[in-house]
Amino acid sequence: MADKMALAKAINESLRRALESDPKVLIMGEDVGKLGGVFRVTDGLQKDFGESRVIDTPLAESGIVGTAIGLALRGYRPVVEIQFDGFVFPAYDQIVTQLAKMHARSLGKVKLPVVVRIPYGGGIGAVEHHSESPEALFAHVAGLKIVSPSNASDAYWMMQQAIQSDDPVIFFEPKRRYWDKGEVNAEAIPGPLHKARVVREGTDLTLAAYGPMVKLCQEVADAAAEEGKNLEVLDLRSVSPIDFDSIQASVEKTRRLVVVHEAPVFFGSGAEIAARITERSFYHLEAPVLRVGGYHAPYPPARLEEEYLPNLDRVLDAVDRSLAY
């Protein structure tokens, strides 16, 4: 039975289901309890599951992740919230040196099923440090898995799967899509967590995106269709691992690829995709893989973010450049 709900609500429902089905699941973070989180993603959970399971923490991100590691060592499955993308860096050390590596360090004896939720990305007119897309900084680290849903149904199911994962998962939530509604079928059987999905079939060019940029790419495809161009849109869903097989299959059909993300293009996930797809599909490509993303500059003040972020015209421009080859 499918219900229509906002993406934020879908995550809330998914967390609720996890808390109900597994007594070891904990929610931790700043303001996640009584307030329900600054985006209300954890709304009502503390009321229903108590302060012992939905934990308001001190304002110390390293402490949140570090204690979550300890709780995981004790057999818990903590889902921690970092309030905003730009606030994750005090925890970066714990994530990179401990969370990511303890399984390997222990030769597989220790598993750390910790989910780190990070609302990320721009487009909401926020102040500094509230609009960043740091996924590549985590994707570079072996031991972590990185996912980002684009819609309510994926948000629900990918959160279920992330919590069930015995590996640490960084769960990037597209905050500008929190209020977008979509169908969620809580009885469906979800596909694999790290598999990409074709959200629109096409023949002329592949647009690959994840998180907040999937919706944009669908709009781009609509606009391009009016000009007679038939674009395929791929929702990658996972940034580590990246489902290169699905990208390859799409590219070998369309022969052109444009990767879109909010994160800076330089050393971004698009760079990795471009390199790998060039290696895999060199003789199929009619054009170099193009990327549309943020610039190599600090995320700008809100009044400039529309110029910084990929938008319809910038992606269409890249589509045109690709098709011109």
Add this chain to the structure above:
Amino acid sequence: MTVESTAARTPRRSAGSKAGTTGTKRTTRTPAKKDAKSNEPQLVQLLTPEGKRVKNAEYDKYVAGITPDELRGLYRDMVLTRRFDAEATSLQRQGELGLWASLLGQEAAQIGSGRATREDDYVFPTYREHGVAWCRGVDPANLLGMFRGVNNGGWDPNSNNFQLYTIVIGSQTLHATGYAMGVAKDGADSAVIAYFGDGASSQGDVAESFTFSAVYNAPVVFFCQNNQWAISEPTEKQSRVPIYQRAQGFGFPGVRVDGNDVLGVLAVTRWALERARGGEGPTLVEAFTYRMGAHTTSDDPTRYRGDEERQAWEAKDPILRLRRYLEASNHADEGFFAELEAESEALGKRVREAVRAMPDPDHFAIFENAYADGHALVDEERAQFAAYQASFADEGGN
């Protein structure tokens, strides 16, 4: 009064005694002399360097029932740990290990605290807790794998409730705190002990672990071995106040114990662990000791400290003082010491042989355990690596 609680009567002035030497202007309100005195160790001591048992109203009860057999056991632990440590240093010099972090001088701090733990307690060590590992029953040879470079941690943490060595300074204090929060959630009466050093006391993670443990009343003991040196930096580069006093600001007690007095350390740690078990929350124990050797085998302490200091600490040797006490109390005879000497040599030999027999890991170990549930890229790169290696096998046929 050695225990600092939130209710402590007189706040100490925090200006460090070394303010004058580091060029900081002294104020009349913090005369150097007074500060120098306040920075002197005000420590719990049950056994003097001369091996005399001194009474302590607060802590005697925690070792009141100790038997001669147990005292000999502590002595044996310290001697064997020192022997193992010396063997590891030799193995590094012989090229069998890439690095070794010696615990020389810290045997009492580690054996006293390690023996205070219960089987169900959980230990979070740094990379120097060889004596604690010994107490927990971790095979000494297994500690050497990471220093030989065949793994990054060669034991199952859950077999002995002894976490893997943590190299990033202070990180493990948060893990210990989280684990302790879990213990409390489970309603268990186990305790957790987190080891760290004077250098780590400056780390944000340590401060955050103090905050979290205090806020959640976590059953954790923070055991700081203040060995006076963080590689080349003396303790006054880390703190203007004695480290144990930091606990006060976080709302839990801190105590300084003579870290070279195994009996004192045992008593104080038992007290702190009992507090944790009894739901009284965290405690900070500062074991005042000395790193007699280099930071690691890669370090050269002659560049930053004089030998006089070392000599002064030699007189406070943890093993020597317990031996004096055992002899003076007729708790150990020559036979005991001779037998232990033989056991020591056997341990050294066993460890030496075990290390030399450690094979290099299989090449594919690079990819193993990167993930628990697997990862497509790891699979792909492993396959590429295998193909690359196989290409040499073909050439080998020539």
